[in-house]
Amino acid sequence: MTNLLKFSYFLVLLALVSCGEKQKETEKKDSSISRESETVTPSSTKSILFFGNSLTAAYGLEEKEGFPALIQNRLDSVGLNYTSINSGVSGETTSGGLNRLDWVLNQKVEVFVLELGANDGLRGIPLKETKQNLQAIIDKVKSKNNSTKIVLAGMQIPPNMGQDYTNEFKKIYPDLAEKNQVELIPFLLEGVAGNPDLNLEDGIHPTAEGQKIVMENVWRVLKTVLSEN
Structure with missing residues (x-):
């Protein structure tokens, strides 16, 4: 049963790539421009920017x-003066994220949550x-x-590209977190x-309901960062 679920997960992951490609341009306009421009934070509040793909979006x-909106609810409930900004774009790769980053960083950001890489892995983009x-x-x-x-959100992929690729992909996130001394969410999902x-x-x-669990995965790490901030 476990193998069947993993295989099913792999098949639908492949569907994500084609789905993301078709919607990417539209999402970039709707999410990256409209959504972000509508969530400009007041200067009196600090901002948490969630920068990712369809999982964030x-x-x-x-x-x-x-989960970014659910994080905002949690922030409000505990009285923390932060605004959560959803900067997720469906189908986004690390290359696409890098290309749009300058525009996103025009606003001041206290906490930057980086959630990218899954689409790279599904397309077999070289790990390097x-x-x-x-x-x-x-x-x-x-x-x-x-x-x-x-905060770096760790991701994992099924072994469709071979076990070596899958294992090395998983290691990217803890390696980068250690190298850069940033906080790591071990596995977002x-x-x-x-x-x-x-x-x-x-x-x-x-x-x-799944997003509520993802929010808790994020919050376990994020609350530590906010307490230090």
């Missing part, structure tokens, strides 16, 4: 059901390239404001990936 759900792009994103964020706290009850019909994007 809450694909298939209302924005309020995605993915790692270099993630490092370049981290470098740009630091160069813009060295006081910005960075822990407790959600492969569970049909917590994913939409495509089998890859979390349902509203």
Whole structure:
């Protein structure tokens, strides 16, 4: 049964790539421009920017059901003066993220949550390239404001590209986190990936209930960063 779930997860992950490609240009306009321009934070509040792909963008759900919005609810409930900004674009790769980063960083960001790389892995992009792009994103964020706290969301992929590729892909995230001394979410989809009850019909994007679990995965790390900030 476990192998069947993993195989099913792999099949729907492949669907994500084609889905993301078709919607990428539209999402970039709707999410990257409209959404971000509408969530400019007041100067009196600090900002947490979630920079990622469809998992961050809450694909298939209302924005309020995605984990960045749920993080905002948690922040409000504990009285922390932060604004959560959803900068997710469906189908985004590390290369695409790097290309749009300068525009995103026009606003001041206290905490930068980096959630990219899964689409690279599904397309078999060379691991060296993915790692270099993630490092370049981290470098740009630091160069813009060295006081910005960075949180890296770890990702995993099924072994469709071979076990060696899969294992090395998984290692990218802890390696970068250690090298750059940034906080790591071990696996963003822990407790959600492969569970049909917590994913939409495509089998890859979390349902509203799945997003709640993703939010808790993020919050366990984020709350530590905020306490230090």
